[in-house]
Amino acid sequence: MIEVSNISKQVKTTEGTLTILDGINLSLSAGESLAIVGPSGSGKSTLLGILAGLDLPSSGSVSLNGQDITAMDEEGRAAVRAKTVGFVFQSFHLLPGLTALENVALPLELQGDKEALKTAAYYLQRVGLEHRTTHYPRQLSGGEQQRVAVARAFACRPVILFADEPTGNLDTGTGEKINDLLFDLNKEEGTTLVLVTHEHNLAERCGQRLVIAAGRQVAPSTDVTHVTRGSTA
Template sequence: MIEAHHIVKEVVTSAGTLRILDDISLAVAEGEALAIVGPSGSGKSTLLGILAGLDLPSAGQVQINGEDITAMDEEGRAAMRARYVGFVFQSFQLLPSLTALENVALPLELRGDAQALDTARRFLERVGLAARWHHYPRQLSGGEQQRVALARAFASQPKILFADEPTGNLDTATGETINNLLFQLNREAGTTLILVTHEPVLANRCHRRVTLRGGRLLNGETALPVDP
């Protein structure tokens, strides 16, 4: 489903060239749940962005479903993301001027789905927000906003879901609820899940985890899947 070959990411700073990722190669199978772990500053979010086609590497290649996304222009990568990819971010990334329902429906409407609002309502019901669909993000708690973000991600029925610290801004109880929803929806849809996390419990719910340290990938560590 996803293959990354010899990924390098460098940025130029006032102190010289900084190498954020150094020769990263990995593969993620269809339907697999992979956790990317490691200390802060190790390049986890940068790698996630490159795998998702949100950023380009300085060198190397990423293929999604056999398509080389690193050879595409931004329009091509955007079209690829529309076909295959969903996102859940730590900062929720909801549009403040839209209601919960409108936030979930917007990506569906942009691709011409005539049933966008009905689909959005159905997924908001799935995450327990049937009574809150007309509220704006400022009227929702952090946990409710993240559930809207989950509904938005899964409503598009993505083949691949990328999650960057999806519970990092939430309290423990709310975070556990979001984690359960994430894996429940993932299991039911058969979606490939790639997440960045600092939480060992969340990482251990994935089929496998890999560790980044200093921009380099350590040997993969097998983590037994746990029934959500």
């Protein structure tokens, strides 16, 4: 499902070459879950972007669902993302001028799905927001907005769901409910789940953990909470 071989990422700066990732390897089967953890600036979000085909590594390869996305141009990677990948971000990314139902339905409509509104209503019901379908983002709490974002991601029936700090803007109780929802849908839909998180309790719920410090993989037992780096991820 996801095969990563010796991924590295370097960028040029005024002070020279900065290495963000160095020699990352991983393998994840369909339906499994992976937590990418490590201190701020360790390269977690950079790695997530590369895994999702939003960015390219300086070297190494990434295969999604049997397709080497690092050998593709942006158009090719975009086509893979459209068919394979879903996203849940920390900042929700809902369109303020659309209702909850319309936000969930929009990517389906762009794909030409004639049942977009029906599917959107179903997934809003799945996340417990059937009574909020006509509300706009400004009328929803942070937890409700994130539930809309989760419904939108799963409504497209992605093979792989990438989530970047999905509960980072939420209080603990609401965050736990969103986490439960992600794992429930992961199990029920058979979607492969890849999370970037600072929350060790959330990471422990995943079948695999990839711990990164200073852009390198470290053993899961290593305490990386005090390892820092000069760049941001």
